Amino acid sequence: MPRKVEPRLLKGFRDYLPEVMIPRTRLLRAIAGVFERFGFEPLDTPTIEYADILLAKAGPEQEKLIYRFKDHGERDVALRYELTISLARVLAQYSTDLPRPFKRYQMGPVWRADAPGKGRYREFWQCDVDIVGTPSLLADAECLAVDHAVMMEAQKLRPADEPRTHVIRFNNRKLFRALQEKAGITDDAIMADVIRAIDKLDKIGKEGAFRELAAHAGLNKTNLGVIATFLNTMIDVSMGNQVRLDLVGAYLGSEIGKLACQEIATVLKHATEMGVPSERLKFDPTIARGLDYYTGTVFETFLTDAMDYGSVMSGGRYDGLVGVFANQDEPAVGISVGIDRLITVLDEKGILKKSKSSAQVLVTIFDASSAESALKLAQTLRAAGINAELYLDKDAKLKKQLAYAQRKEIPWVVIAGPDETARGEVTLRDMKTGQQQPAKVDGLATTIQGRV
Amino acid sequence: MPRKVEPRLLKGFRDYLPEVMIPRTRLLRAIAGVFERFGFEPLDTPTIEYADILLAKAGPEQEKLIYRFKDHGERDVALRYELTISLARVLAQYSTDLPRPFKRYQMGPVWRADAPGKGRYREFWQCDVDIVGTPSLLADAECLAVDHAVMMEAQKLRPADEPRTHVIRFNNRKLFRALQEKAGITDDAIMADVIRAIDKLDKIGKEGAFRELAAHAGLNKTNLGVIATFLNTMIDVSMGNQVRLDLVGAYLGSEIGKLACQEIATVLKHATEMGVPSERLKFDPTIARGLDYYTGTVFETFLTDAMDYGSVMSGGRYDGLVGVFANQDEPAVGISVGIDRLITVLDEKGILKKSKSSAQVLVTIFDASSAESALKLAQTLRAAGINAELYLDKDAKLKKQLAYAQRKEIPWVVIAGPDETARGEVTLRDMKTGQQQPAKVDGLATTIQGRV
Numbered sequence: 053m054p055r056k057v058e059p060r061l062l063k064g065f066r067d068y069l070p071e072v073m074i075p076r077t078r079l080l081r082a083i084a085g086v087f088e089r090f091g092f093e094p095l096d097t098p099t100i101e102y103a104d105i106l107l108a109k110a111g112p113e114q115e116k117l118i119y120r121f122k123d124h125g126e127r128d129v130a131l132r133y134e135l136t137i138s139l140a141r142v143l144a145q146y147s148t149d150l151p152r153p154f155k156r157y158q159m160g161p162v163w164r165a166d167a168p169g170k171g172r173y174r175e176f177w178q179c180d181v182d183i184v185g186t187p188s189l190l191a192d193a194e195c196l197a198v199d200h201a202v203m204m205e206a207q208k209l210r211p212a213d214e215p216r217t218h219v220i221r222f223n224n225r226k227l228f229r230a231l232q233e234k235a236g237i238t239d240d241a242i243m244a245d246v247i248r249a250i251d252k253l254d255k256i257g258k259e260g261a262f263r264e265l266a267a268h269a270g271l272n273k274t275n276l277g278v279i280a281t282f283l284n285t286m287i288d289v290s291m292g293n294q295v296r297l298d299l300v301g302a303y304l305g306s307e308i309g310k311l312a313c314q315e316i317a318t319v320l321k322h323a324t325e326m327g328v329p330s331e332r333l334k335f336d337p338t339i340a341r342g343l344d345y346y347t348g349t350v351f352e353t354f355l356t357d358a359m360d361y362g363s364v365m366s367g368g369r370y371d372g373l374v375g376v377f378a379n380q381d382e383p384a385v386g387i388s389v390g391i392d393r394l395i396t397v398l399d400e401k402g403i404l405k406k407s408k409s410s411a412q413v414l415v416t417i418f419d420a421s422s423a424e425s426a427l428k429l430a431q432t433l434r435a436a437g438i439n440a441e442l443y444l445d446k447d448a449k450l451k452k453q454l455a456y457a458q459r460k461e462i463p464w465v466v467i468a469g470p471d472e473t474a475r476g477e478v479t480l481r482d483m484k485t486g487q488q489q490p491a492k493v494d495g496l497a498t499t500i501q502g503r504v
Numbered sequence: 505m506p507r508k509v510e511p512r513l514l515k516g517f518r519d520y521l522p523e524v525m526i527p528r529t530r531l532l533r534a535i536a537g538v539f540e541r542f543g544f545e546p547l548d549t550p551t552i553e554y555a556d557i558l559l560a561k562a563g564p565e566q567e568k569l570i571y572r573f574k575d576h577g578e579r580d581v582a583l584r585y586e587l588t589i590s591l592a593r594v595l596a597q598y599s600t601d602l603p604r605p606f607k608r609y610q611m612g613p614v615w616r617a618d619a620p621g622k623g624r625y626r627e628f629w630q631c632d633v634d635i636v637g638t639p640s641l642l643a644d645a646e647c648l649a650v651d652h653a654v655m656m657e658a659q660k661l662r663p664a665d666e667p668r669t670h671v672i673r674f675n676n677r678k679l680f681r682a683l684q685e686k687a688g689i690t691d692d693a694i695m696a697d698v699i700r701a702i703d704k705l706d707k708i709g710k711e712g713a714f715r716e717l718a719a720h721a722g723l724n725k726t727n728l729g730v731i732a733t734f735l736n737t738m739i740d741v742s743m744g745n746q747v748r749l750d751l752v753g754a755y756l757g758s759e760i761g762k763l764a765c766q767e768i769a770t771v772l773k774h775a776t777e778m779g780v781p782s783e784r785l786k787f788d789p790t791i792a793r794g795l796d797y798y799t800g801t802v803f804e805t806f807l808t809d810a811m812d813y814g815s816v817m818s819g820g821r822y823d824g825l826v827g828v829f830a831n832q833d834e835p836a837v838g839i840s841v842g843i844d845r846l847i848t849v850l851d852e853k854g855i856l857k858k859s860k861s862s863a864q865v866l867v868t869i870f871d872a873s874s875a876e877s878a879l880k881l882a883q884t885l886r887a888a889g890i891n892a893e894l895y896l897d898k899d900a901k902l903k904k905q906l907a908y909a910q911r912k913e914i915p916w917v918v919i920a921g922p923d924e925t926a927r928g929e930v931t932l933r934d935m936k937t938g939q940q941q942p943a944k945v946d947g948l949a950t951t952i953q954g955r956v
Contacts, residue, residue, distance in 0.1 A: 056828075056829060056830075056831075057556050057557060057560045057828070057829055058829070059557070059593045059594075059596040059597040059829040059830075060554065060557070060597070061550065061553070061597075062550065062552060062553060062554060062575075062579065062581060065550035065552060065553075066550065067547075067548070067549050067550070067594055067597075067598075068546075068547065068548040068549075069547065069594070069598065069601070069602070070545035070546060070547060070608065073545070073546040073547055073548055074545060074546060077536075077546050081533070084529075087862075088862035088863075088891050089886045089889070089890070089891050089892065090886065090891075090892075090893065090894075091861070091862060091863040091866075091891065091892065091893025091894070092862065093522035093525070093526060093860075093861065093862055094520075094522060094525040094526060094529050094862075095519075095520065095521065095522055095525055096519070096520040096525055097519050097520075098513065098514065098517035098518065098519070098627055099551070099613060099627060100514060100517060100571075100615070100626075100627065101513070101514060101517070102512065102514060104509050105509060105511070105512070108509045119552075119573075119575065119576075121571075121573035121574075122573075123514075123571065123617065124571075124617040127514065129514060141511045142511075142519055142521070144511040145511040145512070145513075145519075146519075146521060149521070150521070151908060151911050151912055153896055155893075156522065161551060163552070165575065165576040174552075175550055175551060175552065183896065186896050186897060188896050188897045188898070190875075190879075190894070190896045190897065190898060191896045194894065194896065197883075201886070322875075322879060325875075325876050325879040325880060325883075326879045326880075326882070326883050326894075327880070327883035327887070376508075376509070377508060377509055377510070377511040378508075378511075379508075408545075409543070409545065410539075410540035410543060410544065410545055410546075411540075411543040414543075423642075423774075423777075424777050427642075427774060427777040427778050428777060428778075428779070430778070431649070431777075431778050431779035434541045434542065434653070435779070437541070438541070439540050439541050439542075439543065440541065440542075440543065441542065441543025441607075442542075442543070442642070442646065442778075444605055444635065444638050444640050444642045444643045444646065445638060445640045445642065446640070446642060456603060459603050460603055
């Protein structure tokens, strides 16, 4: 007998036990349902690809974190780091086979050899939608509408009298180009530092951001003055979107500034026409979302009663990425749901539908002689679409069977003794209250459906 | 500008484009629904584990095919080769946190560096259910009932007048122990060769199997005589299950032979009580399913009009595996759905529900001035639960929009010109026939639902 191997997990990796997996699976299915309601199609790509494909757009930071190895044929391969690069490959590889706009969603694991920490894993799921092939701002607006619909779906367990509390903060990356022009910053690398500081406003505050910028060797007084005015006058959240937009437009003035404001106004208008209540949409000139990737609309989504958790869903327009494998670029706009963080927030707010069990009812076996009727009963319930678990031991005491239902938190239990069965009845036990009532076998499925 | 990376896939890996992914996703969801109807809970485990965990029960064949590498911390890790070994780890690691029987399903990718070929991939999905912790034959019967229910679900597109055509061929591994005893084969390794030959009967025929056995140096005339009688008298498929079972029991005689026949009869009885029509269950003494793994019930599932594709779902009882990481064994029985092969067979039989699009309707934009009403219309349809795609360009000609619907095979198109909109109407176009009809905006969702 060889020594036993110790059962253990790699750091940064997780088991999803049923009580975690049940709400997770339900939420992922509901989100996929939202995506499909907007006409997005599912796509899946391999988890392992040639390393040069996966690294085609990666920076040194990403390259360091990618799981890369030689396969059995000594090929240089890697595990995918995110999903968008494979989307770009698919669009180049099957270009003419795919309609434009190409609207797809993809959900699946990605891997990063990051330092594991609170909420940070080495294997986690990404959950993306993208619209490729149209520059139309209707696509940007649709992303905001999808974002809102996902948030509504995710919060549907909030009590009816409690308001849905999410807000989508959005901006347009062209605004930063206008700001750069107005501030007279000629070096793009310096502007990148400015954007990075503004992007951190949420964390370090206006004063912190200023301090960081004032200490920057590449910024002069004129540069800093424009940035200060911009931040001081534009980030007052009590202003309405239109007031702020007018203010920003008037201050920045330039062609690119006007274009940015026009785009923001158009996206805002279409998103509300698509049913997003205007109070859910907050134009926020401090939203930047990374540095190189995005070219137009950018947005982040927060639960207003859990702002400190950070954004649970984000995205934007990126018109330069998809072309990395093709002969020409294609305009694209997309969203990524931060599914782990979303689940954590919903859970801590008490609005994640939890359950230890898929079964709505446990069919017990009263004794060996009544096993046959219990088996048939379970089958009848399943045929009616009820998730009905059968207790799988015909010699177990009823007490043990009830304890099993209790442990798995199955809400109803059916008990069918020989006397009741002879009368065409069963006993239906409510596991929450312990109350038992007789119920007719005919129509039992309907009775249970009415109570579940 | 760096040279473009050529978009390409590793051999043995696949992209699932939407027209492949849509039916696949639907089928996987439907199968998960069947599993949940029987009270199985979802479980997920990491794709990467310590190599010694994943290899704890692997033979040299498996070890050769596993993707194994050093991670960033120089740990010896691997990609999972199958799902059962991780289930065994989970049961040892969280033993007291999990109820018994523990019923779980798991669906996800596994990796094998096998030679790619027709229907053989290096990354493919497994789709498993297992019941751990009970020796009750009710659990074996439940696996057959789940198997049958999955096959019914998978074939639900067969025309009403066409019979469902699957058959579950099942056996019990104890029968081979009885045969070994009767034939007087004392060496287990030689018996393993006998079982291997019998298991190939489907492919090489009775004569082929005999030839192989007759040439075996370790088998004498007495051994061969018993095996010949067993095969000659027992594999006539025209016999009913009970007749054959009586025959086998009478011939093998021994304690273990009686036990095997008793188990087979009990499983058969319970499975029919659980609603599996008896003509779907074929007791077949040649079914072996590998060599070491299984200890009792074993079964394979075929579409009778596609026998040559091989088994699409299989499983059995394996009472010695789960304990590999724990201090004691636990009885277990399970099923694995061969999802790729099942999809291939359904597709070739024309009973896979195919679709290039999730959307049931495309809402077109008549012109820029009517965009707002189109956006609102799309929103109304989605709120009513209809998958409604909006055409994302308000300046596109109607012809182009219809061509898009055609290409994506979206069945219905809504056209809302200004005159119709003023009357509270739209035009509903059936993309299959090209017929157009006016429809009221009020109740449009109901009208479309009635036609989809």
